[in-house]
Amino acid sequence: MDKIDRELLEKVAQLHKVPAGAFNIRKNGQAQMRQSTKEIEIVPKSSKSGIDIIIKKGVKNKSVHIPVIITLGGFKDLVYNDFYIGDDCDITIIAGCGIHNKTCQDSQHDGIHTFHVGKNSKVRYVEKHYGQGDGSGEKILNPITRVYMKENSQMDFESLQIGGVSSTIRKTYAKLKENCVLNIKENILTTETQYAKTYFKVKLMGKNSKCEVVSHSVAKDDSVQEFVSDVIGESECFAHVECDGILLDRARIVSTPKIDAINKNASLVHEAAIGKIAGEQLIKLMSLGLDQDQAEQVIIKGFLEN
Amino acid sequence: MLKIKNLNYSVEENSMKKDILKDINLTFEDNKLYVITGHNGSGKSTLLKIIMGIVQKSSGQIVLDGEDISNLSITERGRKGICYAFQQPVTFKGLKVKDLLDIAAGQNHNLSQMCDILSKVGLCAKDYINRFLDDKLSGGELKRIELAQALARGGKLNMFDEPEAGIDLWSFENLTSLFDNLKGGITIVVSHQKRILEIADEIILLSDGQVVMQGSGKKMLSLLDDKSCGRLRGN
Numbered sequence: 275m276d277k278i279d280r281e282l283l284e285k286v287a288q289l290h291k292v293p294a295g296a297f298n299i300r301k302n303g304q305a306q307m308r309q310s311t312k313e314i315e316i317v318p319k320s321s322k323s324g325i326d327i328i329i330k331k332g333v334k335n336k337s338v339h340i341p342v343i344i345t346l347g348g349f350k351d352l353v354y355n356d357f358y359i360g361d362d363c364d365i366t367i368i369a370g371c372g373i374h375n376k377t378c379q380d381s382q383h384d385g386i387h388t389f390h391v392g393k394n395s396k397v398r399y400v401e402k403h404y405g406q407g408d409g410s411g412e413k414i415l416n417p418i419t420r421v422y423m424k425e426n427s428q429m430d431f432e433s434l435q436i437g438g439v440s441s442t443i444r445k446t447y448a449k450l451k452e453n454c455v456l457n458i459k460e461n462i463l464t465t466e467t468q469y470a471k472t473y474f475k476v477k478l479m480g481k482n483s484k485c486e487v488v489s490h491s492v493a494k495d496d497s498v499q500e501f502v503s504d505v506i507g508e509s510e511c512f513a514h515v516e517c518d519g520i521l522l523d524r525a526r527i528v529s530t531p532k533i534d535a536i537n538k539n540a541s542l543v544h545e546a547a548i549g550k551i552a553g554e555q556l557i558k559l560m561s562l563g564l565d566q567d568q569a570e571q572v573i574i575k576g577f578l579e580n
Numbered sequence: 581m582l583k584i585k586n587l588n589y590s591v592e593e594n595s596m597k598k599d600i601l602k603d604i605n606l607t608f609e610d611n612k613l614y615v616i617t618g619h620n621g622s623g624k625s626t627l628l629k630i631i632m633g634i635v636q637k638s639s640g641q642i643v644l645d646g647e648d649i650s651n652l653s654i655t656e657r658g659r660k661g662i663c664y665a666f667q668q669p670v671t672f673k674g675l676k677v678k679d680l681l682d683i684a685a686g687q688n689h690n691l692s693q694m695c696d697i698l699s700k701v702g703l704c705a706k707d708y709i710n711r712f713l714d715d716k717l718s719g720g721e722l723k724r725i726e727l728a729q730a731l732a733r734g735g736k737l738n739m740f741d742e743p744e745a746g747i748d749l750w751s752f753e754n755l756t757s758l759f760d761n762l763k764g765g766i767t768i769v770v771s772h773q774k775r776i777l778e779i780a781d782e783i784i785l786l787s788d789g790q791v792v793m794q795g796s797g798k799k800m801l802s803l804l805d806d807k808s809c810g811r812l813r814g815n
């Protein structure tokens with residue numbers, strides 16, 4: 275593992291050393307290092323590229339790291355990862371992909387992740403995307419996440435794009451049974467001519483199921499972002515989708531909400547606010563001694579990190 | 581010392597000139613607490629915003645310690661020690677109370693310093709420093725944090741725009757002692773509250789964009805009896 279590998283792993287998974295517990299590190303389409311534990315088993319798929327992550331019933335306070343890094347130009351990686359999370363678990367899964375591309379050919383990673391979340395289980399899933407390298411080759415990431423939640427389960431999904439990704443289409447599909455809670459937090463930064471599209475489709479099937487989506491995005495330069503959400507309330511349920519975007523320079527953000535309360539007791543809300551940084555926020559910070567650039571940076575940093 | 585000389589501010593409204601501040605001349609001395617009062621819409625906030633540089637004067641001069649600051653930016657005035665606690669506190673998405681206090685002070689505080697500052701405005705640091713400064717905080721909480729920022733900043737010209745708004749009666753004692761303790765620089769408070777008027781060294785009465793009366797706190801208070809004070813509150 276060289277300096278660039280370590281840099282990417284640090285960026286996308288905060289890994290400074292080999293993690294404790296179960297992990298799988300994939301580099302340029304190959305498993306680089308893998309470790310299972312008594313409670314969490316990681317098994318390579320035989321029919322296609324990818325792994326099964328099997329978490330036994332009742333596993334609590336454990337984490338799994340499955341970062342992917344790509345350091346080759348002109349490389350396209352497609353991987354299927356399936357998570358089988360038993361009942362009564364409480365676990366953290368750190369995924370994420372970092373691409374270093376200094377060539378003129380495109381590099382791409384498409385991660386297809388499927389989660390089967392057991393009854394009463396709680397999962398925190400963090401997926402961080404990052405690109406670097408100054409070649410003209412694009413850094414492309416097109417993840418698909420499917421979430422199937424059994425009764426009383428909770429998933430907290432943090433999806434972060436911290437910069438350098440040329441183009442991304444991120445699709446998330448979720449189905450929630452009774453008393454399930456799905457919290458999605460998405461923070462995206464695009465610059466230059468980058469393009470980012472997010473698509474969520476959430477079906478609230480069970481009574482008392484709940485979904486909260488908070489998207490904070492910042493678009494700079496000539497970048498373009500699209501946010502599409504499609505929430506379907508099939509029972510007495512609750513959903514709140516909030517899409518907040520800050521525009522700088524000539525950037526654009528388009529937000530398309532769709533909410534469909536099939537059951538009349540479904541309470542579904544979509545809020546979207548897109549625009550430049552509020553003038554009064556800048557004024558407040560400038561009155562405390564920051565110049566305009568510093569004030570903008572403080573506001574953007576806070577907005578994207580929280 | 582702060583001197584306001586021949587200050588005017590007018591805006592265009594429906595292609596008509598509307599005068600909002602008319603020929604204001606005022607002198608504010610160090611070590612004193614000034615309270616500006618007057619009807620709703622009399623121009624109090626506008627005056628403070630012009631001193632901070634948020635609103636641009638139409639004509640006149642603002643001189644701080646001998647230097648004409650009226651063409652300086654907000655940032656430059658902030659760096660000279662001018663601080664304005666907003667009538668309507670600004671909220672953010674993703675910034676914490678701690679972040680604002682650190683920015684105000686230009687340094688990172690430790691917990692005990694945060695405690696010092698926040699306890700002066702009646703808040704317990706450990707409950708608040710990690711809260712986001714967003715609209716989930718109540719109006720009174722936001723107002724107190726706005727005050728705390730000015731304390732953290734420790735400037736030489738502190739302006740507070742209706743600091744008592746939304747602050748419960750029980751906390752009034754602390755609020756007044758807070759201004760008492762700010763002595764050193766110049767403190768300017770916009771207020772309609774008798775209890776704040778009572779601690780003023782000087783009271784300035786604005787009406788329709790003009791200074792109509794000013795004088796020592798005692799003298800002015802006897803002129804502005806309870807009844808007219810009620811009228812000044814705009815109700």
Ligand SMILES: Nc1ncnc2c1ncn2[C@@H]1O[C@H](COP(=O)(O)OP(=O)(O)OP(=O)(O)O)[C@@H](O)[C@H]1O
Nearest residue numbers: 591593600618619620621622623624625626627667
């Ligand atoms: N940009 C503007 N355009 C038009 N009118 C303005 C503008 N700014 C201020 N005003 C008017 O100037 C007057 C003074 O406003 P200001 O906010 O200073 O009043 P105030 O004394 O602080 O009132 P309050 O006690 O309600 O806070 C008001 O009538 C207001 O509507």
Ligand SMILES: [Mg+2]
Nearest residue numbers: 624625626667
């Ligand atoms: Mg006002």
